[in-house]
Amino acid sequence: MKDQKRKQKYYYDPDTLSYRKVASRPLRKLWQFGLFFMASALSGAAIFYSFNQLGWVRNSNEIVLQRELDNYKQDYQNFIKRLDRTAEALENLRQRDNEVYRLYFEMDPIPEEQYYSGFGGVNRYRKYEGQNNSELIKDAAQSLDVIEKAIVNQSRSLDDISEMLPKRKEYLTAIPTIQPVKNEDLRRMASGYGWRSDPFTKMRKFHYGMDFSAPVGTPIFATGDGIVKRADQRASGLGKHIRIDHGFGYITIYGHLSKYNVRPGQKVKRGDIIGYAGNTGRSLGSHLHYEVQKDRKQVNPIDFYAGTLSAADYEILSQxxxxxxxxxx
Ligand SMILES: [Zn+2]
Structure with a gap:
């Protein structure tokens, strides 16, 4: 203190006509520094304020939170992509189920709409960019809905298929797959299924079966295992005819016979001789009229021979x- 007092200097101020203390150098420096600091702080604050107004400055908390949010968003997008891949795997399964398993067991395919039950299937063209978080969550929930529904339907389909398995052998022997007459050189094929000229009226008429030219007495075979439902002359135009129920919705009809070899109620095996060709009923000459019905509708018998004929023979017969x-x- 004493030392400081000794160093105290004065100067004469002509304005006030008095001596004034000369401020020490460190004090003056401090004063200058203070002023400089104030000015810097003020301009800094002004710059910060304007930057903040422009949204260029965020506090560290905000930055951390934003980074976390971005990570969550990325995780969500990856999660939805995985859901999509799962849904796509299920879609492949559905297609394989329809094209292989259900086809093999002659079951109707499950259409996409039914499989996904109105959820619209897999969104293969999803846009991740520009989605906000609530849209992402909605997307994820929707994908899960699709997948859950598809799994239930796929599981049901597999149940159906495993139910069909034991019946498969029975089915394979029951469906009408062979030709009803011996036709090794394929020359017996007289007229096919479709629009034909009526032999009596010469008018165009739909022919619901296949005609095989065959002399009276030619053996006629059951084309699949089944039960004889009718062997009589009471069907209009068909003369003496036989009707076999094969199950699985299949019925075959053999018309214009000369003789029966079976009676109604009898079980027959594929290849059994059920009767003999003839010219009874509305018939132009001795031949066999053969019809296949599936679920009470006539179908083209030629579609059933593919498995029992060589590809070349099938082609000739088709032509x-x-x-x-x-x-x-
Ligand atoms: Zn016919």
Whole structure:
């Protein structure tokens, strides 16, 4: 203190006509520094304020939170992508189920709409960019809905298929897969299924079966295992005819016979001789009229021979059956 007092200097101020203390150098420096600091702080605050107004400055908390949010968003997008891949795997399963398993067991395919039950299937063209978080969550929930529904339907389909398995052998022997007459050189094929000229009226008429030219007495075979439902003359135009129920919705009809070899109620095996060709009923000459019905509708018998004929023979038979000639009725 004493030392400081000794160093105290004065100067004469002509304005006030008095001596004034000369401020020590460190004090003056401190004063200058203070001023400089104040000015810097003020301009800094002004700059900060304007930057903040422009949104260029965020506090560290905000930055951390934003980074966390970005990470969550990325995680969510990856999660949804994985859900999509799962849904796509299920879609492949559905297609394989329809194209292989259900086809093999002759079951109707499950359409996409039913499989996904109105959820619209897999969104293969999803746009992740520009989605906000609530949209992402909605997307994820929707994908899960689709997947859950598809799994239930896939599991049901597999149940159906495993139910069909034991019946498969029975089914394979029951469906009408062979030709009803011996036709090794394929020359017996007279007229096929489709629009033909009526042999009596010469008018265009739909022919619902296949005609095989065959002399009276030619053996006629059951084309699949089944039960004889009818063997009588009471079907209009068909003369002496036989009707076999094969189950699984299949029925075959054999018309214009000369003789029966079976009676109603009898069980028959594929290849059994059920009767003999003839010219009874509305018939132009001795032949067999053969019909296949699936679920009470006539279908083209040629579709069933593919498994029992060589590819080349099937081709020849198809061509002959397709000839737009006159049927024998
Ligand atoms: Zn016919």
């Amino acid at each position: 002959r059956a397709a000839l737009s000639n006159q049927s024998l009725d």
